Structure formats: C-alpha cells, structure tokens
C-alpha cells in the first residue's frame with residue numbers, strides 16, 4: 001500500500017520543483033516488511049534460510065517464495081520484505097519470532113558560509129575541526145538520492161585508505177563503475193526493489209534517472225558534500241555566495257546508500273535494506289534527510305525507528321531531518337528518542353536585491369537573481385488589476401495559474417500578494433512568465449529562504465514593502481520599476497533564527513520526548529549539485545551550462561550539518577555512545593544570536609524561539625567537545641522506555657534480542673529515560689523525575705544546580721550539588737515539579753543548569769500543567 005508522497009514544505013521549495021513528478025501513478029502492490037527483531041539465529045545465511053522457509057510455508061512452494069521476496073535483512077537485524085496479500089501477511093504475523101508485519105510505505109525527501117558561521121574551521125585554536133583532524137577516521141553513511149562522483153567536492157586528495165574493518169562495496173550500475181569510488185567515496189550501494197514494487201519499472205533510458213548510485217536529482221550530492229565535501233575554491237551559485245564550498249568533516253569518508261529516486265520517493269523496504277547493509281559495512285554515523293508526515297507510526301511499526309534502533313545498538317549515531325512542515329506545532333517527524341532530530345535555522349548571509357520605483361524610492365527584496373536582466377525601468381502592474389475575464393480577482397492578485405490577462409501583462413513587471421489559496425512565489429513567477437510578463441514581485445510574510453527563486457525573474461518582498469509598492473502603483477499614472485542584480489552580503493543579518501519552514505514539536509506520538517533535538521543551518525545553503533538535474537541554466541550565448549553548485553533550503557540541509565559535527569566528535573571520542581554524543585551536542589547548544597540576544601523563530605508573527613523550535617538550541621560544535629557532564633543511555637534503557645509506551649513484552653524481547661520483562665513500574669521509565677531534556681506534557685500536581693550524569697570533564701569537579709523555572713510550577717533539584725572525584729564518576733539526581741496554578745496551562749519553558757565554574761551543562765525543561773485527565777466539573 002502506498003501512501004501519498006509527502007513533499008516537505010508548505011511553499012514551493014526547490015525540492016518540490018525538482019523532485020516531484022506528479023504523473024506517477026500509485027500502484028496497489030502489496031509489499032510488506034516482516035520484522036523479526038534482533039538477529040538471533042546464527043549467521044546471515046542461516047537467517048536468510050529461515051526467511052525463505054517461513055515464506056515457503058505460507059506461499060506453498062520454494063519457487064513462490066523466491067519470486068515474492070525482495071530483501072532478506074540479515075546483518076543488523078532480522079526480517080524480510082516480500083510481496084504478500086493481506087491474508088498472507090496476517091498469517092505470517094502469527095509466526096513465532098515475528099515482531100510485526102508492516103506494509104511498505106513511501107517516504108519523501110525532506111556552503112561556504114555555514115561552516116565558518118559555526119566556527120568549524122582550522123582557525124579556531126583547539127577547536128573541534130583541529131582536534132578531530134577534520135573528521136579523519138570516521139565513516140559517514142548517507143541515505144539519499146545517491147552521489148555525483150565527479151564533483152570536485154569528492155576528490156580524494158589527502159584522504160587515507162578505508163580502514164581494514166570496512167566491509168562496504170562499490171556497487172556498479174548505469175554510468176557508475178568501480179572507478180567512481182575512491183578514498184573519499186569508499187562505498188556506494190543502491191536499492192530499487194521496494195520502489196519498483198510500488199511504482200513499476202523505472203525507465204532510466206531518458207537520462208532522468210540512473211540505475212546506479214549516481215545522483216540524478218542533486219539532493220544526495222548536496223547533503224553528502226555538506227557533511228564531508230573536500231574544500232572547493234571559488235565555488236558559487238551563478239556568482240552568488242562565492243567562496244570555499246566545503247563539508248564540515250572534510251577528512252571523513254563517505255558511504256553512499258541510494259534509497260531515494262529522482263521523483264523524491266523512497267520506499268521503506270529499500271531503506272531497511274540500506275540500514276541492514278550500513279550496519280554490516282561498518283559506518284559510524286548515518287544521515288537521512290527524509291520522512292513521513294503525521295500521523296506518526298508507533299516505534300515498532302516505524303521502519304526508520306526500527307532501522308535506527310539497531311544502528312544505535314551497534315554504536316552508530318543516526319541523524320534525521322525534522323521535516324519542513326513548520327511553523328505549525330506538532331509537525332516534527334522522526335521522533336524516536338535514539339535519533340538525533342534536526343531543525344533548520346538561518347545564517348548571517350543574505351541576498352539583497354534593490355528595487356527602484358519610478359519616483360526614485362528604493363526598497364529591498366531578496367532573490368537569487370543573476371541571469372535575468374531587469375536592471376532598467378519596466379511598466380509595473382498589480383495582478384488584481386489585470387485579471388483575465390472570468391478569473392477571481394484575489395487569485396489574480398496572487399498571480400495564480402491562468403488568472404492573468406496576457407495582453408495586459410506582456411512586457412511588464414507584475415506585483416503579486418501571497419493569499420490563503422496561492423502561497424507560492426514560484427507559481428506566481430511561472431504565471432507571470434507564461435503571459436510574457438518580464439518579472440514578478442511577490443509580497444509575503446517575511447522569511448529568509450530564497451532557494452526556490454533561482455533562475456526565474458522574481459523578487460520576494462515582505463507585506464510592508466509590497467504594500468508600499470502597491471500604493472505607488474495605484475497612485476501613479478504610469479508606474480515603473482527597476483530591479484538591480486542580487487548581491488551577497490555577510491554578517492548583516494541577525495542570526496541564527498529558526499527557519500519558518502522547520503517542523504515544530506511537541507512530538508505527536510511521544511510528547512514526553514522533547515523534539516526536535518537541535519537546530520543547525522538549513523536556509524540558503526550552497527553545496528554541490530548533480531549536473532544531470534540542472535538542464536535549464538543557459539549562458540549568455542544560450543548554451544546549456546551544467547550547474548555544479550546550488551543553493552537549497554530545508555531541514556534536509558541542516559541534517560548533514562549535524563551529521564558532520566557528530567562525525568567530528570566521533571573522531572575525537574571514538575568510544576562515546578550515540579546517546580553521549582547527542583547529550584554533548586544538546587547540553588552545549590546555544591540559545592543566542594551573534595548579539596547575545598535570545599534567538600527568535602521565523603513565523604507569523606516572529607516570536608522568541610523555544611525548545612519546540614530548536615530542542616536544546618543551535619548546534620555549537622566547539623563547545624560540544626567539552627560537555628563536562630553527559631546524560632548517557634544504553635539499549636536496555638530504551639527497552640524499558642518501549643515498555644512504558646505500552647509495547648508488548650514479547651515484541652520488545654525480540655527487538656532488543658534478549659529476554660525483556662516489562663515491570664509494573666515501567667511507566668516510570670517514560671519520565672526517567674535519561675535524556676538531556678525534561679518534557680512533562682501533563683503535570684497534575686507534582687512529579688519527580690530522575691536523571692543520571694556522567695563526568696567526562698576534569699576528574700575532581702563540583703557542579704551546582706541552577707534553575708530557570710518554567711511559568712506556573714516550582715522546581716527543586718536534589719541534591720543541589722554534585723561532587724565528582726577519581727572514584728565517583730556518576731551521580732543520580734532528582735528534580736521535582738509542583739504546580740502553582742490551578743488551571744489548564746499551556747506549555748512553558750525553563751532550563752536546568754549544572755555549573756562547575758568552567759562548564760555549563762544545560763538541559764531544557766518543558767512543562768504543561770493540567771487539572772485532571774478531563775475537564776470534569778469540580
């Protein structure tokens with residue numbers, strides 16, 4: 001059963017334009033994933049045999065089983081994907097050793113400047129970049145649309161040979177052979193069976209897709225080069241944002257798992273196969289910029305949660321994007337507690353574009369505007385004033401498709417206002433071009449993402465500027481306008497701010513696990529691109545030029561930033577658990593912009609950002625190497641957590657691969673899961689939560705607690721002082737919350753700090769008070 005493909009984002013992100021092929025029909029194939037938990041039955045061959053036996057039993061013959069099976073998952077965990085009818089799936093679900101059977105679903109894909117902005121560079125003394133030797137020794141696995149291996153970002157100068165424990169392969173295919181892997185791209189695999197079972201055979205004869213690890217869409221090349229790209233001098237997007245383009249961990253190795261195709265769709269059966277292989281191959285970090293919208297599947301039905309659970313169990317950190325469905329609450333996805341979930345924020349670079357009106361008034365907009373020449377005065381009209389006969393005026397005001405009169409628009413710049421029904425600047429620009437207008441000015445709620453504006457002549461302004469232009473248009477006999485070429489500025493924007501589109505917490509499936517975890521740059525990010533996905537750029541003589549680099553926005557772009565920082569930390573502390581690394585990132589994250597003012601969140605209206613926007617805050621790589629204390633977690637802790645979420649004992653035992661008993665006290669584990677955050681969605685009167693910290697700083701340390709109390713509650717920490725020495729490395733502490741108000745509250749936010757004079761270990765507190773379970777009269 002295929003769910004509708006979900007393209008992250010409310011507006012027309014570049015992703016949507018590049019990857020969404022609406023002509024795709026949805027087949028009603030019956031791919032199911034039979035998940036059997038941790039591997040328990042000997043070697044991979046035996047496990048695979050078992051899968052075939054189960055399937056033969058149900059389908060009646062070995063031959064039928066062979067035809068039906070797509071994947072046997074046998075390295076990181078046990079299970080298989082096969083074509084099954086509903087009733088066959090039901091039968092298999094009752095087999096001993098089967099945790100559950102879930103239908104295949106389809107997931108969608110969700111700089112030069114950003115790394116200097118994060119101070120990840122060789123110029124910071126004893127910084128993370130230097131200490132980690134820029135990530136050497138660490139292998140980053142990227143699950144995405146593949147890679148363009150010829151990009152300069154992936155040359156392997158100065159790279160070391162892959163480590164001896166590496167078991168990955170370079171899987172050949174269309175326009176991809178062994179020579180395309182090197183000391184940078186040390187592995188490349190591709191997964192198509194689940195996708196084809198849903199959508200039918202992929203036709204790759206037209207050059208729009210490659211049946212190989214080669215990237216036809218650009219997305220995977222962008223994320224891979226952001227994480228681990230080799231520095232490329234003089235990179236730019238048509239001359240904008242010119243500078244060094246590089247990854248955050250340029251000495252880390254890359255292992256490519258192509259699970260998404262140029263349509264932007266990725267099948268869960270394929271993804272699980274990639275997890276299985278990545279665990280076998282021996283990656284250290286896994287990065288995936290994709291997801292599926294609410295309703296969120298339970299953690300034992302969610303393939304991404306299952307795959308990442310087994311990766312985490314093997315010590316692999318898994319980093320996922322939070323989604324692009326902001327600024328609305330409860331839109332965050334990929335919310336399992338063992339995943340690092342990444343929100344997106346802005347950097348201090350902008351692309352101002354000056355608009356001059358006929359009365360010599362100048363106004364500022366934003367665009368990525370280099371090719372079209374609007375740098376002289378053109379007649380200016382408002383869309384509403386040139387509606388074609390029969391078109392709705394409001395739709396014409398927002399330049400919706402087919403609403404403008406070609407006779408009246410020809411040769412003019414058209415002013416459009418975002419409306420409830422037409423929110424996309426991209427649609428407006430296309431409408432204007434289709435009626436031979438020369439360009440569009442699109443007024444909308446302010447936000448800084450201009451990545452979708454490339455290659456079309458339009459400028460984005462906020463409603464205030466748009467209104468000024470409208471007033472001028474309506475009060476002048478022959479209004480005219482001129483648009484100057486876009487410039488690149490650095491340091492002139494207050495930043496970071498949480499991006500408008502970034503998905504927000506709380507998690508709709510487990511609100512007591514704070515999500516997202518952290519934010520990182522994800523707006524207007526320059527990185528490598530696939531020339532195969534850039535047929536539209538022309539030079540001055542009309543020659544097609546392949547695009548080597550491209551500016552993109554999304555949590556897809558912020559995710560590999562955190563992936564790179566995780567890789568740098570792994571290089572410094574190879575033995576730290578995924579939970580320890582995550583803790584170090586969250587407790588050291590920053591809450592401020594460059595002027596030490598509280599970070600704000602883009603949205604309507606602007607507001608101070610809170611943990612539902614950014615989790616622990618904005619990633620602060622150079623601080624993360626000295627966290628002082630960490631909140632660590634083991635696989636068994638997560639098993640208790642699953643108990644407390646109401647999962648069946650038998651199922652959990654299979655998942656974790658050892659017998660598990662959910663104790664009667666298991667509801668305790670939900671609040672006491674040792675996360676570097678405390679979220680209480682339903683505080684009735686009082687509640688006490690425990691956490692354990694491990695000292696990873698100086699051996700003799702004394703930490704004192706300090707609390708910024710959320711509104712409506714009192715908070716007590718016991719003990720208020722923690723003393724560590726050569727024998728005492730860990731301390732448990734209790735933190736008690738008491739309601740002070742007798743009303744249904746709303747979420748309020750605070751912080752708990754442990755401070756020893758040099759380290760500040762901060763975790764966010766998120767509390768909502770409720771009177772009782774329901775609004776009963778008292």
Ligand SMILES: *[C@@H]1O[C@H](CO)[C@@H](O)[C@H](O)[C@H]1NC(C)=O
Pocket residue numbers: 175177178179
């Ligand atoms: C791999 O492909 C390249 C072209 O992309 C070709 O030049 C080279 O000979 C091929 N190598 C092998 C081993 O097939």
Ligand SMILES: *[C@@H]1O[C@H](CO)[C@@H](O)[C@H](O)[C@H]1NC(C)=O
Pocket residue numbers: 203204205206
């Ligand atoms: C694949 O696409 C090409 C070019 O678009 C077309 O000529 C060919 O018939 C297609 N093949 C199949 C099997 O659909």
Ligand SMILES: *[C@@H]1O[C@H](CO)[C@@H](O)[C@H](O)[C@H]1NC(C)=O
Pocket residue numbers: 234
């Ligand atoms: C950078 O590239 C541009 C063309 O894209 C070229 O004109 C310029 O000279 C280059 N600058 C350097 C320093 O290489």
Ligand SMILES: *[C@@H]1O[C@H](CO)[C@@H](O)[C@H](O)[C@H]1NC(C)=O
Pocket residue numbers: 358359360
């Ligand atoms: C705008 O400025 C130009 C040059 O500075 C001048 O020639 C023109 O008269 C001005 N127009 C108006 C309407 O002020």
Ligand SMILES: *[C@@H]1O[C@H](CO)[C@@H](O)[C@H](O)[C@H]1NC(C)=O
Pocket residue numbers: 387388389405406407408
């Ligand atoms: C477009 O405008 C012209 C001039 O006002 C008018 O003659 C024509 O009927 C209009 N066409 C449509 C489709 O609205």
Ligand SMILES: *[C@@H]1O[C@H](CO)[C@@H](O)[C@H](O)[C@H]1NC(C)=O
Pocket residue numbers: 098099648649650651
């Ligand atoms: C747990 O689930 C399995 C099937 O998944 C079922 O057979 C078993 O009865 C369940 N156990 C409990 C205690 O609910």
Ligand SMILES: *[C@@H]1O[C@H](CO)[C@@H](O)[C@H](O)[C@H]1NC(C)=O
Pocket residue numbers: 699700725726
């Ligand atoms: C820690 O404290 C103990 C006892 O006070 C002392 O002997 C030891 O030298 C200290 N160690 C360090 C590394 O400061």
Ligand SMILES: *[C@@H]1O[C@H](CO)[C@@H](O)[C@H](O)[C@H]1NC(C)=O
Pocket residue numbers: 723724725726727728
């Ligand atoms: C460490 O602290 C504990 C508890 O305060 C104390 O009992 C122990 O003697 C200390 N160890 C050293 C080596 O100072």
